Amino acid sequence: MQRRPGAEGVSHGPVVGGGVCAGRVTGPGDLTRTITSGGVARTYLVHVPPQYRPGQRTTVVLNLHYLSGSGAEQTTFSRMNEATDPQGIIV
Numbered sequence: 001m002q003r004r005p006g007a008e009g010v011s012h013g014p015v016v017g018g019g020v021c022a023g024r025v026t027g028p029g030d031l032t033r034t035i036t037s038g039g040v041a042r043t044y045l046v047h048v049p050p051q052y053r054p055g056q057r058t059t060v061v062l063n064l065h066y067l068s069g070s071g072a073e074q075t076t077f078s079r080m081n082e083a084t085d086p087q088g089i090i091v
Contacts, residue, residue, distance in 0.1 A: 045071040
């Protein structure tokens with residue numbers, strides 16, 4: 001498995017080939033999606049930066065909320081979307 005180079009001490013996930021996310025994100029913006037886990041439907045938020053280009057490899061960061069929190073609260077509290085937009089990171 002090939003690893004993505006990065007700053008010393010920073011852990012990056014494996015480089016995934018084959019476009020596993022192709023078609024799932026079509027352009028910049030804020031999306032609400034739903035998955036089912038343990039029979040329970042759960043929603044999650046995706047922020048796609050303005051400079052995102054489909055077909056181009058893009059870093060993704062998971063921004064998890066606390067136990068009784070929500071995605072919307074975490075988005076507001078962390079300001080992660082604004083912080084990662086200049087680097088073109090999906091949150």
